[in-house]
Amino acid sequence: MTPYGGLSAEHLEQFITRIERLEEEKKDISDSIKDVFAEAKSSGFDVKTMHEVIKLRKMAASDLEEKEYLLYTYKKALGMVSEEQ
Amino acid sequence: MTPYGGLSAEHLEQFITRIERLEEEKKDISDSIKDVFAEAKSSGFDVKTMHEVIKLRKMAASDLEEKEYLLYTYKKALGMVSEEQ
Amino acid sequence: MTPYGGLSAEHLEQFITRIERLEEEKKDISDSIKDVFAEAKSSGFDVKTMHEVIKLRKMAASDLEEKEYLLYTYKKALGMVSEEQ
Amino acid sequence: MTPYGGLSAEHLEQFITRIERLEEEKKDISDSIKDVFAEAKSSGFDVKTMHEVIKLRKMAASDLEEKEYLLYTYKKALGMVSEEQ
DNA sequence: CTGCCATTTTACCGGC
DNA sequence: GCCGGTAAAATGGCAG
Numbered sequence: 001m002t003p004y005g006g007l008s009a010e011h012l013e014q015f016i017t018r019i020e021r022l023e024e025e026k027k028d029i030s031d032s033i034k035d036v037f038a039e040a041k042s043s044g045f046d047v048k049t050m051h052e053v054i055k056l057r058k059m060a061a062s063d064l065e066e067k068e069y070l071l072y073t074y075k076k077a078l079g080m081v082s083e084e085q
Numbered sequence: 086m087t088p089y090g091g092l093s094a095e096h097l098e099q100f101i102t103r104i105e106r107l108e109e110e111k112k113d114i115s116d117s118i119k120d121v122f123a124e125a126k127s128s129g130f131d132v133k134t135m136h137e138v139i140k141l142r143k144m145a146a147s148d149l150e151e152k153e154y155l156l157y158t159y160k161k162a163l164g165m166v167s168e169e170q
Numbered sequence: 171m172t173p174y175g176g177l178s179a180e181h182l183e184q185f186i187t188r189i190e191r192l193e194e195e196k197k198d199i200s201d202s203i204k205d206v207f208a209e210a211k212s213s214g215f216d217v218k219t220m221h222e223v224i225k226l227r228k229m230a231a232s233d234l235e236e237k238e239y240l241l242y243t244y245k246k247a248l249g250m251v252s253e254e255q
Numbered sequence: 256m257t258p259y260g261g262l263s264a265e266h267l268e269q270f271i272t273r274i275e276r277l278e279e280e281k282k283d284i285s286d287s288i289k290d291v292f293a294e295a296k297s298s299g300f301d302v303k304t305m306h307e308v309i310k311l312r313k314m315a316a317s318d319l320e321e322k323e324y325l326l327y328t329y330k331k332a333l334g335m336v337s338e339e340q
Numbered sequence: 341c342t343g344c345c346a347t348t349t350t351a352c353c354g355g356c
Numbered sequence: 357g358c359c360g361g362t363a364a365a366a367t368g369g370c371a372g
Contacts, residue, residue: 004099008247009247010248011128011130011246012125012130012135012244012248013247013248014122015122015124015128015130015135016135016138016139016142016248018121019118019121019122019135020139020142022114022117022118022121023118023295025114026111026114026115026118029107029110029111029114030111030352032107033104033107033108033111033355036100036103036104036107037100037104037353037354039100040097040100041258043100043308045096045097045100045332045353046331046332047124047353048354048355049328049331049332050097050100050101050104051353051354051362051363053101053327053328053329053332054101054104054105054108055363056324056325056328057101057105057325060325070336073304073308073311081137085363088248093333093334094333097332097333099200100216115364115365120230131240131244132242132366133314133366133367134241134244135244136365136366136367137241137244138244138245141245141249141250142250155216156219156222156223159216159219159220159222160221160223160266162220162263162267162268163223163227163264163267163268163271165223165226165227181298181300182295182300182305185292185294185295185300185305186292186305186308186309186312188257189288189291189292190310190312191286192284192287192291195284195287196281196284196285199277199280199281199284199291200347200348202277203274203277203281204280206273206274206277207274209270210270211265212267212305213266214321215266215270218349218350219271220267220274220351221269221348222270223272224271224275224278227271227275230308246331248314249265250258253281285345285369289370292370302370302371303370303371303372306346306370306371310346341372342371342372343370343371343372344369344370344371345368345369345370345371346364346367346368346369346370346372347368347369348365348366348367349364349365349366349367350361350363350364350366350370351362351363351364351365352362352363352364353360353361353362353363354359354360354361354362355358355359355360355361355364356357356358356359356360356371
């Protein structure tokens with residue numbers, strides 16, 4: 001059944017409103033992040049490098065797992081591991 | 086003066102940590118938004134159209150006209166508009 | 171039957187290699203497309219609008235109407251259409 | 256100067272046409288890739304795993320560099336590396 | 341048919 | 357103020 005007739009317009013309005021509210025909150029946080037970068041910059045740190053560091057920290061955590069997983073995947077693809085492994 | 090000697094390492098760590106914390110919060114909100122869209126979808130609404138509507142609501146009237154006019158110009162140049170349009 | 175014993179490893183390697191080769195070609199073409207857009211941009215055209223136009227050309231007439239109608243319905247539900255529209 | 260007057264319409268047409276042509280080629284390649292996967296599948300290989308393998312092969316190359324780079328980046332952020340490094 | 345993943349597109353932000 | 361690259365969002369496609 002298509003959402004027309006009954007309360008659909010209010011329904012839609014509610015969803016839209018909730019989303020727009022959340023997007024505002026999200027924007028506030030983005031602004032806070034910007035502020036922190038600005039503060040760091042005025043303390044003498046290089047913003048671009050900080051971005052790199054953060055990005056790499058995010059990646060670093062999962063990298064090791066992935067590397068081990070790569071080996072396992074190869075073996076599996078070639079039928080070199082038993083099922084329960 | 087370069088930020089070296091003294092408290093720089095801790096300093097940097099603090100900035101990075103604050104930012105990472107904020108980015109987590111931001112991600113939580115993004116997830117919430119996704120949830121709302123999913124809920125709307127399972128209520129029968131079309132997610133893509135909802136995105137369009139939200140975008141339009143955000144856009145100021147003058148911007149809209151500008152955008153529409155530019156698109157029209159391009160379509161005309163490519164023969165994509167009929168006479169009565 | 172699992173693909174193991176005999177030539178499976180070479181077999182897999184061949185498939186993977188063929189795919190990776192094709193993906194490279196695909197990437198080259200993507201790059202070419204980017205180049206053309208860049209060229210158009212430096213000739214003074216608006217890239218975003220070009221994307222829109224291309225999308226519209228791809229879309230069949232009936233799909234377009236459908237899409238337009240759906241959007242109109244949502245806007246109406248949200249009070250975003252004036253009477254004369 | 257805006258691109259209107261003179262040969263702009265033809266100009267635009269040419270750009271659009273070139274792009275559409277390239278997109279067709281790209282689609283052909285995508286189809287070829289799909290074919291290879293289908294062929295592999297009917298030879299008994301698991302498509303999902305193949306995707307994983309390909310993805311990981313792409314990542315494997317750059318992982319090591321990244322890890323070393325992370326350390327370097329930290330040092331740099333703290334002013335612990337000299338300029339020419 | 342649904343959910344997931346890849347790609348593409350858009351927006352943002354810092355640098356010049 | 358513009359350009360470039362970087363990160364997020366959105367769309368589309370594929371497997372299950």
